[in-house]
Amino acid sequence: MSVEEEGMSLREWLWLKHDDDNNKIERLRMYTQVVELVDFAHSQGNPLPDLRLSNFLLLPSNQIIYFPSSSSSSSTRHYSSSSYHVTPELEKRWYAPCPHQEEEDDLFSANVYSLGILLFEILCCPFVSVEMHSAAISDLHNRILPPTFISHHPHEAGLCLWLLHPHPSSRPTTREILKSQLLSGTEDLYPQSTYSVIVDKSKDVEFEILLDFLVSLKEQKEKHALELHQYIQMLETDMNRFQHNNVSNMLQTRMKKYISQLETAYFSKRSQLQLSEAVSNERNDLDLLRNRERCPVQEKHVGYSDDFLNGICKFLRYSKxxxxxxxxxxxxxxxxxxxxxxxxxxxxxxxxxxxxxxxxxxxxxxxxxxxxxxxxxxxxxxxxxxxxxxxxxxxxxxxxxxxxxxxxxxxxxxxxxxxxxxxxxxxxxxxxxxxxxxxxxxxxxxxxxxxxxxxxxxxNFSSCSSHMLAFGSADYKIRCYDLRHTRIPWCTLADHQKAVSYVKFSDSDSLVSASTDSTLKLWDLKKTSLEGTSTDACCMTYRxxxxxxxxxxxxxxxxxxxxxxxxxxxxxxxxxxxxxxxxxxxxxxxxxxxxxxxxxxxxxxxxxxxxxxxxxxxxxxxxxxxxxx
Structure with a gap:
């Protein structure tokens, strides 16, 4: 009996385990075996060619072996007819380093990069569709992790970002991965009070950026402990979700430069969580903006922290x-x-x-x-x-x-x-x-x-509705119309101090306006009113x-x-x-x-x-x- 007939690929194994929500430890054990195989090959001076999930087989003895020839056959059998199909060609593209990364001359470091993709797949697979799977891998090449992944796997997220560092010289070796507390102490990782994760101190990691902001803000608020005790409790709750490592002075300076604006945005998100989702004076007219039959399904954030993390990562993703x-x-x-x-x-x-x-x-x-x-x-x-x-x-x-x-x-x-x-x-x-x-x-x-x-x-049209029209005017106001009922505006927005020159829909529930008062404003259309001018719908002003x-x-x-x-x-x-x-x-x-x-x-x-x-x-x-x- 051949090796392939005796075992199954790890991709097939993940599909069989997709209904098991409590198998994180088992998945990490499988990943540890994979890293040990790669480490052994590296110790012999041999990087593994074509390192990807389908090229590792799980034998009945629960031993994992590297068997690259398995990909051609196992990829055709490891999913049922109701699931999506991952071809060898698609999988190879997933595991190839991103084109804008540095040239991968070091095949050993390229193996480490592939281990970062493999860690993400082992913890996340399977997805709802191959399109969502491909989109997640594409974001991963840009070192963008889904908020739900960061929330559920904070330690593993830090390791994943380290393995995917754009500079090969800054990635760990397989031996360093195995020595990390995440893998060497797999059985001790849970209970959840342990927060040990290896994070590269020299890289601009989104985790470090967010955590540095939280710590800096905590230090500032502790000076006014009696007056701001509630704020400090909020910060301490969130800090427990992230591992802190020292970050560079440049990052600290950058965060402190905007500390007051970030503080406002952070506590605004925090307060939104405490508000009831059901607003008594909410209008039925909002259905006009929430009709999204023609729009792609959008992933909902788990909470304010995920939303804030997503925003701060996108804000600091670019610098010039x-x-x-x-x-x-x-x-x-x-x-x-x-x-x-x-x-x-x-x-x-x-x-x-x-x-x-x-x-x-x-x-x-x-x-x-x-x-x-x-x-x-x-x-x-x-x-x-x-x-x-x-x-x-x-x-x-x-x-x-x-x-x-x-x-x-x-x-x-x-x-x-x-x-x-x-x-x-x-x-x-x-x-x-x-x-x-x-x-x-x-x-x-x-x-x-x-x-x-x-x-x-x-x-200007809403990209989510063929009935919505918004425009600005010289009387400092913005008017939104439902073209099926043009007698009166659907809502009128007012907060600019001078003429409104541009209006653009940001999404189905919000729009951005520009004015000659040297500001841009973001408007929340869920907070508008049919009667009179909506003065409380402005949720952000940009200067x-x-x-x-x-x-x-x-x-x-x-x-x-x-x-x-x-x-x-x-x-x-x-x-x-x-x-x-x-x-x-x-x-x-x-x-x-x-x-x-x-x-x-x-x-x-x-x-x-x-x-x-x-x-x-x-x-x-x-x-x-x-x-x-």
Whole structure:
């Protein structure tokens, strides 16, 4: 009888154990055997090729052996017909180091990286679907762990992040893994009062960042113990969930810089947990925003701590902007080069730029990234009769885009032929914006200085409902309408001190607005009221950029917010915290310091959804592709 006939792959074993919620110790024992096998091979000077879950077999004697030839057969039999199927090719992609990591010249260190993936799989498998499984592995390559994993396996999460360190030299050896208390003392790990985990002291680990914040805040609150006793109790409860190791002075300085803002956000999340989920005055109209049949299922956070952890990890994931490409328009000193609007096409292969030059210039995005090309020429140029204020590409119809201009004309274009398809002249004054619905590609709206929003097109649509429309106005307010009942606004939001220039839906329950009062605001639509103005719906105010008179752009993507500034800078925020993540100054090598140059300002920004890149343009006609790193 062959080895394969006598045993089963670890992937098959995990599937058979998927209903057992109390087998964590058994899974860690299996993982310890795997590490021992890899360690033995390393001690003989032989790294293991193709190290992945299906290449380890569990024999009837409960012994694990490395048998790479098993993957081709066992992968076809270890799931029932009702479960998803993991092919050898897919599994190999999961266990390959992430492309943006350092080159894996050291195969021994590459084995350790694969052990990090394997540890995550042993503790988490199986998933509901292969798509969710692949998404989790993709996040893992970026060292992003699910909040539920961190909550249920805090010790293992620290070890996992160490094994997946982007620098091979900073990963542990297999012998160091075996000597860790997590594996060497597996039987003593439970009861849960033990909090021993090996964390690399030199790496920027999300656990260390969050824990350093909690400890720093605890020290501050202990000075006022009598007055703040309740706060300290809250902090001590949460600190018990995380293992603390010393972090670098740089991280401590960075956390203390924003300690007051982080404190506010932390206790805000904390207090939300204590509030009843059932609000007596909640309106039935909220069903309009909670209708998510067309939206992907979103994972619910376990609690405030997971939500806060997710936010702080995303906030500190990036620290600066890096220029990935750029383009300078002709005659940079000419004021006619102000770019007022940017928009990507459906597939994000082309970007349209429009402004007061009366032209819509369409660039191939890939050409903007080529350093060896000094002058980037547009592939198509559309000529308009008047200065352009806004351009928007239809997200479903590839060649269809719309524009708004200073004469109040709304134009629909065929980007492929460069011809105008139709135009609308109902506005009496300058039209400032136009936007296609993200749900219904046939709907679009425009807003104008004539104090009207025309319903052939929408200023801004909710990406979760074809009925919701929101727009800002010069009276400092934001109005949301249900297009099925347009007699009165569905809600009116007020907290800005000056005119509202942009409104973007962040998700089905919230939107972001920009104003010339130099602030952005996040609004919770669950806290709005049909009667009167909703003044308590603002849940976050963002400050750092400068905006007093110009349109500087606003773009949102996956919780990240980008806007321009009259200091000629691009700013990035995360919705969880009121301070900017970073900024980039046009024409200045220092991304933080530097004064305004020649009165120029950033006039438009646009996230590229397929990457962590943003395209930004300023009033001097300069276009730059910036990458968050």
């Amino acid at each position: 902007f890096e220029v990935a490409g750029m383009s300078e328009m002709d005659n940079i000193l000419n004021s006619a080069n102000v770019i007022c609007s940017l928009s990507f096409d459906r597939d994000e292969n082309y970007i349209a730029a429009a402004g007061i030059s009366k032209k819509i210039k369409i660039f191939e995005f890939a050409t903007l990234l080529r350093d060896y090309v000094d002058v980037k020429y547009p592939v198509v140029e559309l000529l308009n009769k008047s200065k352009l204020s806004c351009v928007c590409w239809n997200k479903y119809l590839k060649n269809c885009l719309a524009s708004a201009d200073y004469d109040g004309v709304i134009q629909v274009w065929d980007a492929c032929t460069g011809q105008g398809l139709s135009h609308y002249t109902e506005h009496q004054r300058r039209a400032w914006c136009v936007d296609f619905s993200h749900v219904d590609p046939t709907q679009f709206a425009s807003g104008s200085d004539d104090c009207s929003v025309k319903l052939w097109s929408l200023n 750092g950029h400068r905006n007093e008179k110009n349109f500087v752009g606003l773009s949102v993507l996956d919780g990240y917010i980008a806007c321009g500034s009259e200091s000629n800078e691009v700013f990035a925020y995360h919705k969880s915290f009121p301070m900017p993540i970073t900024s980039y100054k046009f024409g200045c090598s220092d991304s933080i310091s530097g004064d305004e140059s020649n009165g120029q300002f950033v006039s438009s920004v646009c996230w590229r959804e397929k990457s962590n890149m943003i395209v930004a343009a300023n009033s001097g006609g300069s276009v730059k592709v910036l990458k968050l790193v």
